[in-house]
Amino acid sequence: MKKIVVIYESMLVQMRQSFVRPMFKFCLFFNPIISTILLYEMYINSGETNYFAYVVLGSGLMGLWGCICFSSAGDINRERHSGTLAIIYTAPVSFREIVVGKIMGNTILSIFSFVMSLLVAKILFHIEIDIKNPFYFLFSFVATIVVFVIIATIVAFLLMLSRKTELYMNCIEVPLIMLSGFVFPVDLLPKPLQLFSRLIPSTYAVELLRITACGIEDINNFWNKVVLLTGISLLYVLGARLLYRIIDKRVRIKGNLNVV
Amino acid sequence: MAIRRFFEQAYLYHKGRQAAFNAEEFVLLEVGYPLLTMIFHCLIASYCYGTNDLGEWVVGNSFLLCVNSCIFGLGIVFMNERYTGRIRSIIASPCNKIALILANGIFPAILAIIASFLGLIVGVIVFQIDYSKVDFVYIFISIIVAMISASCFGLLLGVLGLLTDSMHMVLNMMEGLLLILTGAEFPIEQLPICVQYVSWSIPLTKSIKAVKGIRVGDYKNYWLLLLLELLSGIVYVVLARFLFAVVEKETRKKGSFDYY
Numbered sequence: 284m285k286k287i288v289v290i291y292e293s294m295l296v297q298m299r300q301s302f303v304r305p306m307f308k309f310c311l312f313f314n315p316i317i318s319t320i321l322l323y324e325m326y327i328n329s330g331e332t333n334y335f336a337y338v339v340l341g342s343g344l345m346g347l348w349g350c351i352c353f354s355s356a357g358d359i360n361r362e363r364h365s366g367t368l369a370i371i372y373t374a375p376v377s378f379r380e381i382v383v384g385k386i387m388g389n390t391i392l393s394i395f396s397f398v399m400s401l402l403v404a405k406i407l408f409h410i411e412i413d414i415k416n417p418f419y420f421l422f423s424f425v426a427t428i429v430v431f432v433i434i435a436t437i438v439a440f441l442l443m444l445s446r447k448t449e450l451y452m453n454c455i456e457v458p459l460i461m462l463s464g465f466v467f468p469v470d471l472l473p474k475p476l477q478l479f480s481r482l483i484p485s486t487y488a489v490e491l492l493r494i495t496a497c498g499i500e501d502i503n504n505f506w507n508k509v510v511l512l513t514g515i516s517l518l519y520v521l522g523a524r525l526l527y528r529i530i531d532k533r534v535r536i537k538g539n540l541n542v543v
Numbered sequence: 544m545a546i547r548r549f550f551e552q553a554y555l556y557h558k559g560r561q562a563a564f565n566a567e568e569f570v571l572l573e574v575g576y577p578l579l580t581m582i583f584h585c586l587i588a589s590y591c592y593g594t595n596d597l598g599e600w601v602v603g604n605s606f607l608l609c610v611n612s613c614i615f616g617l618g619i620v621f622m623n624e625r626y627t628g629r630i631r632s633i634i635a636s637p638c639n640k641i642a643l644i645l646a647n648g649i650f651p652a653i654l655a656i657i658a659s660f661l662g663l664i665v666g667v668i669v670f671q672i673d674y675s676k677v678d679f680v681y682i683f684i685s686i687i688v689a690m691i692s693a694s695c696f697g698l699l700l701g702v703l704g705l706l707t708d709s710m711h712m713v714l715n716m717m718e719g720l721l722l723i724l725t726g727a728e729f730p731i732e733q734l735p736i737c738v739q740y741v742s743w744s745i746p747l748t749k750s751i752k753a754v755k756g757i758r759v760g761d762y763k764n765y766w767l768l769l770l771l772e773l774l775s776g777i778v779y780v781v782l783a784r785f786l787f788a789v790v791e792k793e794t795r796k797k798g799s800f801d802y803y
Contacts, residue, residue: 317719321722324729325729329592331591
């Protein structure tokens with residue numbers, strides 16, 4: 284119960300803090316507009332008729348991941364620079380719950396970037412929002428968000444090790460977008476990279492979203508992907524717990540939670 | 544003597560910007576991440592247009608590689624001067640302000656030129672682009688002109704750093720606009736007429752068009768387009784100097800030089 288309260292309180296504080304930052308507002312409002320326009324203008328000559336599956340979903344997911352990635356990774360940097368990272372790290376409540384709460388707060392706000400992409404697509408380009416299996420789509424969307432939270436948590440833990448968070452957080456956005464097939468199928472990547480992308484849970488989450496948006500043709504295929512997604516995500520959660528223990532030890536030895 | 548001091552100052556600015564990073568991080572930031580972004584955009588184009596001949600996009604995105612050093616590197620120059628409390632000394636000193644503004648742009652322009660060439664080389668290696676029919680002297684000249692223009696634009700944006708504390712948002716917004724408006728990803732003719740005027744007024748549009756032209760053997764408007772690109776660069780510097788003078792006057796009145 285105490286853990287839930289910590290996560291909830293951390294989430295509320297995070298949402299208030301994030302929303303006043305101009306850069307977060309940019310990620311929330313402006314970034315999805317740019318992505319939607321760019322993808323629409325590129326897809327307009329592609330012969331692809333289902334704009335929702337690639338343009339709206341692609342830009343929406345890019346916006347969602349961008350918000351979660353930059354704010355969650357950036358929060359470690361901000362806490363470090365304001366000198367509070369060491370304080371919240373050694374607070375009586377677990378740092379893990381505080382970080383998860385922060386990421387959940389950012390994620391809830393970030394959903395608006397997806398809505399923004401939908402609105403831009405509908406208003407500016409009159410793209411038809413036709414989701415063939417809405418219930419399954421909603422299920423897949425929730426699964427996608429959970430997966431993003433898990434990945435962002437791992438990234439936030441990893442970034443605790445370096446004082447150059449700003450540099451690394453810029454380098455994690457595009458690889459995940461590319462390897463998970465947000466805007467084009469992963470089959471387009473070279474074979475070794477395809478294998479790598481199969482180890483990332485967001486690849487299955489994106490496939491589920493696309494399958495449910497276009498209409499499920501083989502329900503077994505859908506559930507197979509759900510099982511794979513759940514299995515890999517659980518492995519990631521276990522990995523995150525292990526990683527936290529290792530990082531916890533290293534951070535205490537190195538003492539690099541402050542700027543100097 | 545004055546010229547020597549100018550280049551010394553330019554080197555010191557560059558050193559100041561990069562001092563926080565070691566060699567690997569510098570390569571990651573200046574080369575690795577931009578090249579990855581370029582490959583990502585080329586892959587989207589490959590899927591959208593169903594083609595393996597990505598020469599057009601490799602050229603456009605190679606030019607856009609300058610964004611990192613010219614827009615983000617230069618855009619935060621004056622914001623950083625405020626942040627570190629040096630802006631008072633700069634404004635109070637009797638030095639030539641236009642020389643100071645230009646000194647900031649020397650190394651980012653050189654880095655941008657190198658990055659653009661690397662982009663073209665990566666295009667040959669990753670996407671097997673054939674440049675055998677293109678005279679490299681023309682490409683070299685276009686890259687130099689484009690990077691000068693982009694650096695001047697970065698300096699103009701940098702002056703805005705004296706007015707606002709949200710430069711990261713402004714610069715990210717500019718990056719998005721350059722992606723859409725320069726014609727690197729799709730022909731600007733697809734945009735509404737009024738937006739096309741904006742496209743022509745921003746850097747890189749003209750040089751990208753010039754190089755795309757010579758790729759298909761069209762040298763007709765090459766020099767005119769480059770002249771326009773160079774002229775727009777001069778206009779950005781003049782605007783930067785003018786804006787600096789206006790802002791300097793305002794900040795002297797309000798006493799709002801410093802960040803805190």
